[in-house]
Amino acid sequence: MNRRSSWTLELDRDDDGPLVARIAAAVRADIARGRLRPGQRLPGTRSLAATLETSRGTIVAAYEALAAEGWLRGDPARGTFVAELATDERPRRFAATAGPRSGVPTRPGFELGPPPRAEPPQELTARPYNLAGGLPDPRLVPATALARAYRRALGLSGARLLDYGDPRGHPALREALATMLAERRGLATSTDDVLVTRGSQMALWLIASTLCRPGDRVAVEALCYRAARDAFTAAGAALSPAPIDADGLVVEALAEPMARGELRAVYLTPHHHYPTTVTLAAARRLRLLELARRHRVAIIEDDYDNEFHYEGRPVLPLASVDRSGVVIYIGTLSKVVAPGLRIGYVVAPPPVLERMLIARGLIDRQGDLATEAAVAELMADGELRRHILRARRLYGERRDALCEALEQRLSGALTFSRPRGGMSLWAAVDPSIDLERWEQRALEQGVAVAPGRRFTADDTPIPFLRLGFARHEPGELALAVRRLARALRR
Amino acid sequence: MNRRSSWTLELDRDDDGPLVARIAAAVRADIARGRLRPGQRLPGTRSLAATLETSRGTIVAAYEALAAEGWLRGDPARGTFVAELATDERPRRFAATAGPRSGVPTRPGFELGPPPRAEPPQELTARPYNLAGGLPDPRLVPATALARAYRRALGLSGARLLDYGDPRGHPALREALATMLAERRGLATSTDDVLVTRGSQMALWLIASTLCRPGDRVAVEALCYRAARDAFTAAGAALSPAPIDADGLVVEALAEPMARGELRAVYLTPHHHYPTTVTLAAARRLRLLELARRHRVAIIEDDYDNEFHYEGRPVLPLASVDRSGVVIYIGTLSKVVAPGLRIGYVVAPPPVLERMLIARGLIDRQGDLATEAAVAELMADGELRRHILRARRLYGERRDALCEALEQRLSGALTFSRPRGGMSLWAAVDPSIDLERWEQRALEQGVAVAPGRRFTADDTPIPFLRLGFARHEPGELALAVRRLARALRR
Numbered sequence: 001m002n003r004r005s006s007w008t009l010e011l012d013r014d015d016d017g018p019l020v021a022r023i024a025a026a027v028r029a030d031i032a033r034g035r036l037r038p039g040q041r042l043p044g045t046r047s048l049a050a051t052l053e054t055s056r057g058t059i060v061a062a063y064e065a066l067a068a069e070g071w072l073r074g075d076p077a078r079g080t081f082v083a084e085l086a087t088d089e090r091p092r093r094f095a096a097t098a099g100p101r102s103g104v105p106t107r108p109g110f111e112l113g114p115p116p117r118a119e120p121p122q123e124l125t126a127r128p129y130n131l132a133g134g135l136p137d138p139r140l141v142p143a144t145a146l147a148r149a150y151r152r153a154l155g156l157s158g159a160r161l162l163d164y165g166d167p168r169g170h171p172a173l174r175e176a177l178a179t180m181l182a183e184r185r186g187l188a189t190s191t192d193d194v195l196v197t198r199g200s201q202m203a204l205w206l207i208a209s210t211l212c213r214p215g216d217r218v219a220v221e222a223l224c225y226r227a228a229r230d231a232f233t234a235a236g237a238a239l240s241p242a243p244i245d246a247d248g249l250v251v252e253a254l255a256e257p258m259a260r261g262e263l264r265a266v267y268l269t270p271h272h273h274y275p276t277t278v279t280l281a282a283a284r285r286l287r288l289l290e291l292a293r294r295h296r297v298a299i300i301e302d303d304y305d306n307e308f309h310y311e312g313r314p315v316l317p318l319a320s321v322d323r324s325g326v327v328i329y330i331g332t333l334s335k336v337v338a339p340g341l342r343i344g345y346v347v348a349p350p351p352v353l354e355r356m357l358i359a360r361g362l363i364d365r366q367g368d369l370a371t372e373a374a375v376a377e378l379m380a381d382g383e384l385r386r387h388i389l390r391a392r393r394l395y396g397e398r399r400d401a402l403c404e405a406l407e408q409r410l411s412g413a414l415t416f417s418r419p420r421g422g423m424s425l426w427a428a429v430d431p432s433i434d435l436e437r438w439e440q441r442a443l444e445q446g447v448a449v450a451p452g453r454r455f456t457a458d459d460t461p462i463p464f465l466r467l468g469f470a471r472h473e474p475g476e477l478a479l480a481v482r483r484l485a486r487a488l489r490r
Numbered sequence: 491m492n493r494r495s496s497w498t499l500e501l502d503r504d505d506d507g508p509l510v511a512r513i514a515a516a517v518r519a520d521i522a523r524g525r526l527r528p529g530q531r532l533p534g535t536r537s538l539a540a541t542l543e544t545s546r547g548t549i550v551a552a553y554e555a556l557a558a559e560g561w562l563r564g565d566p567a568r569g570t571f572v573a574e575l576a577t578d579e580r581p582r583r584f585a586a587t588a589g590p591r592s593g594v595p596t597r598p599g600f601e602l603g604p605p606p607r608a609e610p611p612q613e614l615t616a617r618p619y620n621l622a623g624g625l626p627d628p629r630l631v632p633a634t635a636l637a638r639a640y641r642r643a644l645g646l647s648g649a650r651l652l653d654y655g656d657p658r659g660h661p662a663l664r665e666a667l668a669t670m671l672a673e674r675r676g677l678a679t680s681t682d683d684v685l686v687t688r689g690s691q692m693a694l695w696l697i698a699s700t701l702c703r704p705g706d707r708v709a710v711e712a713l714c715y716r717a718a719r720d721a722f723t724a725a726g727a728a729l730s731p732a733p734i735d736a737d738g739l740v741v742e743a744l745a746e747p748m749a750r751g752e753l754r755a756v757y758l759t760p761h762h763h764y765p766t767t768v769t770l771a772a773a774r775r776l777r778l779l780e781l782a783r784r785h786r787v788a789i790i791e792d793d794y795d796n797e798f799h800y801e802g803r804p805v806l807p808l809a810s811v812d813r814s815g816v817v818i819y820i821g822t823l824s825k826v827v828a829p830g831l832r833i834g835y836v837v838a839p840p841p842v843l844e845r846m847l848i849a850r851g852l853i854d855r856q857g858d859l860a861t862e863a864a865v866a867e868l869m870a871d872g873e874l875r876r877h878i879l880r881a882r883r884l885y886g887e888r889r890d891a892l893c894e895a896l897e898q899r900l901s902g903a904l905t906f907s908r909p910r911g912g913m914s915l916w917a918a919v920d921p922s923i924d925l926e927r928w929e930q931r932a933l934e935q936g937v938a939v940a941p942g943r944r945f946t947a948d949d950t951p952i953p954f955l956r957l958g959f960a961r962h963e964p965g966e967l968a969l970a971v972r973r974l975a976r977a978l979r980r
Contacts, residue, residue: 025634033872071880091675091804093811094772104683105815108839110755110788113703120844121657121851135654143648144515150640150860158633162828164625167611185581193594198688198854205853213603227851234852265600282584298600314581321583325595338652340859349598354610361611361717362724363695364688368858369830370640382523390561 007036009048019054023062031071031082042072042080118230129480132448134275134305134335134423135471140391141338145383149374161369167357169196169345170372176379177331177345185306186320187329187347195353196367197360200304200332200344204228205363206356207328207346208235211298216264219257221249223455225274228267228302237264241457248273248280251288258295265298270318271306275455275466277422285318292326299327305335307388308470309421310396325349333375335423336388342368343375391470395423401474402467405481413488414465423470424450429463433488436461441487447480497526499538509544513552521561521572532562532570608720619970622938624765624795624825624913625961630881631828635873639864651859657847659686659835660862666869667821667835675796676810677819677837685843686857687850690794690822690834694718695853696846697790697818697836698725706754709747711739713945715764718757718792727754731947738763738770741778748785755788760808761796765945765956767912775808782816789817795825797878798960799911800886815839823865825913826878832858833865881960885913891964892957895971903978904955913960914940919953923978926951931977937970 007030011022030036043051045059052059063080066072073083153161161170168174174194181187181194197203204227212218214236220229222241229239240257243250249268257263266288270280280288292299301318319329332344346356378384402425403418416427429435429452439451452464469477497520501512520526533541535549542549553570556562563573643651651660658664664684671677671684687693694717702708704726710719712731719729730747733740739758747753756778760770770778782789791808809819822834836846850856868874892915893908906917919925919942929941942954959967 021634031876091806093676094775094805101678101811101813103678103680104837105813105839107815108788108842109783109812109814109816110701110786112700112841112845115845116848118848118852120847121855133654138649138653141649141652143644143652146652147641147644147648150644151637154633154637154640158637159628159631162631162633162636162830163628164623164829186583188591188593190593201851201855202853210602211600227855231852285584293599296600298598315584316581321591322599323591323595324599325597326599339654340652340856342854342856342858347594349595351602352598355602355605357610358606358608361691362608362721363692363853364832365611365691365717366830366832368832368861371858371861386521 019058020061024065036082038082038084040082127448129447131467132450134468136335137471138338149377153373165369167366170369172376173372176376186316189347193347195346197344198342199334200330203330203344203346204231206359208232209359210355211265212237217262219263219266248278251284258291258297263297267300269302271303272422276426277419293324301327302330304332307336311420395470398469402469402477405478409481409485424466424468427465429465431463438488442484445483445487447483509548510551514555526572528572528574530572617938619937621957622940624958626825627961628828639867643863655859657856660859662866663862666866676806679837683837685836687834688832689824690820693820693834693836694721696849698722699849700845701755702727707752709753709756738768741774748781748787753787757790759792761793762912766916767909783814791817792820794822797826801910885960888959892959892967895968899971899975914956914958917955919955921953928978932974935973935977937973
């Protein structure tokens with residue numbers, strides 16, 4: 001037990017806290033990694049103080065803290081020792097006859113039933129040139145500021161953030177979002193009007209499962225975000241694709257079905273229609289709100305990339321003028337900051353949020369409070385707004401770079417107009433081109449694009465292409481377009 | 491534009507990185523918080539180098555990095571200036587007639603339909619003495635080590651962790667979990683056999699929605715975790731409560747329903763039955779596996795608190811000997827480390843995991859990769875194992891402290907045996923006591939307990955009480971029991 005100690009303390013040079021805490025951390029780490037063994041004797045306080053050129057009181061304080069935590073035990077006569085651990089016994093088998101298996105069985109021992117219509121989430125980021133999604137550039141994310149915010153949040157209130165907490169989201173983040181929505185999007189909201197979700201996908205699912213019963217009908221734009229369609233379908237709803245044109249959703253087409261009581265909800269992306277990026281015209285906005293109010297139909301407004309508008313002023317959301325409580329508003333930080341944060345949010349009348357909270361209890365209970373607290377701090381100290389302004393300037397330049405490269409190299413194949421906002425452009429493809437073949441060849445060249453069929457109901461092919469520009473620098477975009485052109489010629 | 495600069499650089503003393511990075515961070519922060527305005531001139535490199543007592547090359551490198559990032563612009567003739575921002579215009583209303591609303595409408599403008607049976611997630615931690623849940627003590631969590639792991643993970647690969655990523659979970663965490671399961675739980679698994687979920691709740695929901703169709707029947711223990719029941723019910727399944735006794739689930743009671751093909755799945759907590767903490771007997775384990783194999787019924791094994799076993803060796807999970815692919819195994823770090831991490835996991839045959847992944851795409855897409863990477867690091871360097879051993883020793887002491895306090899002050903009211911494992915004890919309440927009244931009075935004294943009805947099908951009251959001991963220190967438990975006794979006397 002009373003082994004001779006050959007151990008020397010090595011302080012973590014990355015750590016800049018008070019010396020007592022650094023000494024304690026170093027001892028803890030050495031016990032954890034086995035450099036200090038149970039029963040081993042630590043250097044005397046006097047000699048360690050001399051080695052570290054500090055006071056003996058500092059060493060005593062560190063040893064006392066470690067003893068209180070159970071890492072060390074003191075013996076007044078003999079010194080300070082590493083505490084014995086609770087025994088770490090191996091679990092036992094519950095039957096001699098049933099030997100262990102050699103791996104997980106490859107097939108289930110029960111029936112799985114027919115596969116669902118939805119697809120598993122894809123690895124979206126595997127290609128060197130990813131123009132397929134309207135994806136942000138994760139290289140722009142203020143990762144260092146975020147790491148610092150994590151550290152501060154965990155240091156200030158780690159125990160609370162790692163506990164069960166408010167399933168509506170960290171109050172500081174809800175407050176920061178409410179302030180942002182009031183200042184930037186004309187949405188007079190308070191902290192309790194905001195429900196933080198895991199990205200907009202969880203918001204969509206919570207809304208779908210709250211609103212829809214089997215047989216309900218939901219109108220969606222004829223070209224639409226597939227994962228949103230999947231969420232409504234999974235909730236049992238049938239989808240009614242509604243026409244779109246250069247002014248967005250053709251609202252008038254919904255008037256009769258709404259009057260006949262056939263629609264439970266309308267799901268749309270009015271600010272930058274997904275995937276064409278056109279903005280819903282003002283008259284149509286007012287008409288949609290009026291129809292919804294009169295026929296008591298829910299409007300699900302997905303404002304997924306509000307911040308990225310390059311020409312003219314952006315338009316406020318439908319929710320900002322809805323006085324009859326028909327709009328359920330969805331936003332997300334996935335495009336604004338980073339998808340990996342998984343922070344989305346919903347603003348809706350309180351009874352709707354309460355129902356969504358019940359649905360959330362079934363799937364997830366609460367968000368990642370440490371992440372939520374860290375992001376709240378980035379918002380409060382202006383770091384997020386600064387990031388948005390910078391990203392918007394860069395994305396605008398990238399939009400221009402992509403347009404120029406396409407005009408230069410693919411003007412015969414693609415027809416498009418420069419989008420005023422959003423993170424991608426929508427191009428008509430010369431009908432004589434075999435789009436699927438082109439897409440495949442481009443993939444072989446390391447360039448991912450999104451063909452029109454990804455946005456249609458039932459995957460009907462259409463001669464259109466979506467090309468994202470936000471993720472790549474102008475030089476990268478030029479290279480990607482060169483490869484796209486090469487893939488077409490072959 | 492060429493304003494005279496009165497700005498002085500203030501380095502962040504919390505930051506211990508290289509000087510170039512610290513200077514850049516300080517300039518960025520001052521631009522963000524408005525201390526440096528667009529167009530403002532920065533000090534010359536020579537004079538700033540003199541102020542900071544460093545080389546001019548260091549300042550030049552910092553300014554160049556900031557210019558490349560778009561924060562500064564250089565003018566060879568005149569110096570270095572803060573770059574102009576993209577304009578931050580206010581969005582515009584889309585109609586003059588539609589004035590802004592003053593707040594979120596209090597009532598929805600559409601029907602919500604009947605409320606679901608499930609309840610919203612509760613704030614579990616609000617009471618000073620929370621003996622209601624089998625909750626871990628968040629004060630024991632290695633929050634500082636976690637903060638450091640976050641920082642390292644974000645520093646090394648922030649852009650990747652904040653991007654779209656592997657929806658099955660961060661590979662490093664899946665590997666660490668697979669290793670832990672192989673070493674500690676006799677489960678021969680590899681990285682690809684593990685699906686990381688958001689706590690065990692998401693695992694339960696993914697399994698329920700993958701397996702169950704309306705009309706399917708799932709057997710559950712007669713006393714059972716309510717949120718699990720809710721997940722199966724939400725997926726459309728009907729529940730069959732099966733009897734339990736001192737050896738856990740009475741497996742024989744399932745033989746006939748399984749032979750008749752009436753059961754889709756059996757959900758159970760064999761290691762420490764929730765809420766009574768008894769362990770399923772060996773013979774029953776073998777019989778259950780045999781019945782499931784023969785009748786092709788899925789067994790959902792929820793091993794929520796495997797690590798906390800105080801007397802005798804813990805028992806390996808059912809999954810460790812299942813060769814026929816009937817077991818779907820659920821684990822979680824919520825009890826082991828902290829609920830707020832929201833890290834659970836599932837091991838099942840690959841086709842089952844693939845289906846679960848599709849369901850996950852509908853609700854959440856992917857986990858919090860930064861958290862997953864940080865936790866993987868805590869596991870890889872032994873910090874987690876160390877935490878578990880320490881928590882087990884403390885929880886064992888707390889179990890004893892609670893038992894002693896109860897025997898001393900409430901021996902007439904409660905009958906119980908000392909649990910061999912788990913984080914709570916299960917006590918029979920003298921039938922002459924009005925349990926609901928006692929519970930209410932205890933709450934008024936700041937002590938939350940869990941009455942038996944929380945665990946029965948349809949909330950039937952039964953004269954039992956669950957008392958958690960892991961969350962509080964012995965002294966706190968003694969105080970809580972004193973208040974409980976006082977609440978009973980009144």
